[in-house]
Amino acid sequence: MTSLDDLPIRDDLRGKSPYGAPQKVVPVALNVNENTHPIPEDVAHDIVARVAAAIIGLNRYPDREFTELRTALAAYLGHGLDPAQIWAANGSNEVLQHLLQAFGGPGRRALGFAPTYSMYTLLSAGTGTEWIAAGRDDEYELSPETAVAAIREHDPGVVFLCAPNNPTGTPLSIETIRAVADEARGIVIVDEAYHEFADPGTPSALTLLPGHPRLVVSRTMSKAFAFAGARVGYLAADPALTDALRLVRLPYHLSALTQAAALGALAHSGEMLAMVDEIRAQRERIFDELARLGFHPYRSGSNFVLFGGVDDPHAVFEALLEQGILIRDIGLPNSLRVTAGTETETTAFLEAIAAFAPGRPGSDGPNRMAS
Template identity: 65%
Template sequence: MTSLDDLPIRDDLRGLTPYGAPQLEVPVRLNVNENAYRVPEAVALDIVQEIARSLPDANRYPDREFDTLRAGFAAYLGHGLQPEQIWAGNGSNEVLQHVLQAFGGPGRSLLSFTPTYSMYPLLAQGVGMRWVPVPRAADFTLTPDAVRGAIVEHDPDVVFLCSPNNPTGTAIGLDVIEAAAEAARGIVLVDEAYAEFAHDRSQTALTLLDRFPRLLVSRTMSKAFAFAGIRVGYLAAHPAVVDALRLVRLPYHLSAITQAAAIAALRHSDEMLSRVDSLREQRDRIVDELTALGLQPYPSDSNFVLVGGIDDPKAAFQALLDRGILVRDVGLPGTLRITAGTPGETTALLAAMAALTGQ
């Protein structure tokens, strides 16, 4: 029988494993930073109706420029953004891929500060870029001087800054982003996938777009809008950047159904953000109560908490799983990453953690 090793795949792909996390049916799933709340029934009904209106024309290709959706994202983001400054794709990963396809490629480099989102090096590899990981400080923070120094030293073509950072939850100050935008000769992208969960939502790189034409800010509907299963990501940037992304997108890459679902969901942004507020409360509850148990959760502006002070993460992971609670071992020594869930899920998690710590 033919195996993967027998196929003429690219040499740099040999020995790799696909990106992914366990998808297990357990009572409490807190491992992949999904929104713990289902889409509200009224919102789901509106989405279904919007999709139904689009279906009779499904024999035609969808709006290639997704103008209505871009206008919806511009209105949602605010900050004076116009539709021509918006791009979107099938999840923020596709949007990041478009950026690297347009501004990266063989002979070019992508720099980011680790630990960070594990898809970045994979996306770089996919387009033949060189990956340049620069370690963060011990507490996972970044300073303007550190960022500026790394960019000057490595002279990357593209810089990715994840804020709040995954998997640590660490926010990046606007002064850090300004330092990166001033030092870089190429593209600086700020990945704000978890921005709606920040303690201060006003601290967004969107406020800097007018000053830096090579600054991009990406977002996703997966987290705040509970749309992980629909796959919609987007970014805001200078209109010229959007023109560049058009050069690499596949034809009609956003289906009519995807566009309809996202347009309808945006009409309910206030209701969806109220669910976000509940998740922020549970995140802070996890930080407070695990601290009281003697563990070391890191400050988080995301919908998850990186918990330090765990002697044996693999054993703790399995012990939680045996209790029906799925979390994530991201490979950082002495840590587990835990997504904020509903109040009931948080209660179950905290009870399990108390039992594991003997309290």
């Protein structure tokens, strides 16, 4: 039987592993930062009606420029954005891929600050872009000084800033983003996939778009909009930059059904985002309770919490899985990550993780704080 090694795959892809998180059917799935709240029933009915109407015209190609969707996304984002500044694709990963196809490639370098979203490295590899991993400060923070020093050292063609950062949840200050946008000669991508979960009043990188024609702000409908299964991501940037992405996108890349579903969700954005406050409250509840138990939760502006102080992450992961609770072992030393779910889901996790609290009799033994 032919194996991958037998195929004439590109040399720079040999030995690589595809993106993957465990996909298991369990009562409490808190591993991939989904919004675990269901879409409100009245919103779902409206989306179904819009998709049904689109089905009648499926014999025709969809609007290649997704004009109505770009208009709706610009209105949702605000900040005086024009539809010409908006781009969308099948999830924010495809948005990022378009950017690397247009501005990365062989002989060019992309820089990020590790640990960060693993798809950046995979997308860079897939487009033949050299990946450079710069370091962070203590507690996974990123100061303007640290970020600018990496830009000056490597002079990358593309910079990834994850705000807040995945997988650590660390918020990223607008001062750091501004410093990078001012310093970098290449494209600066600020990935705001989790921005809606940030503390109220947290400024978006959208405020920096005027005067920074090479700045990109990427968003997704997967998280706050509970729309992960629909696969809708988008960005805001200078019109010239969005125009460049037409050179690399596939024809009619956003289906009529995707556009209809996204428009339905955006038409009910207030109702769709009403659950964000509850998710933020559960995140804070997780943070406080983990700290009380003796773990080391890291500062988070997202819908998940990374926590250290776990002596054997894999063993704890497996023990929770046996109880029907799926969280994430992301490979950081002595650490695990959990998504903030509903109140019931959060309670189930907190009750289960308490058995592994550092120093608790019968736990995994002496626990070490993650660095």
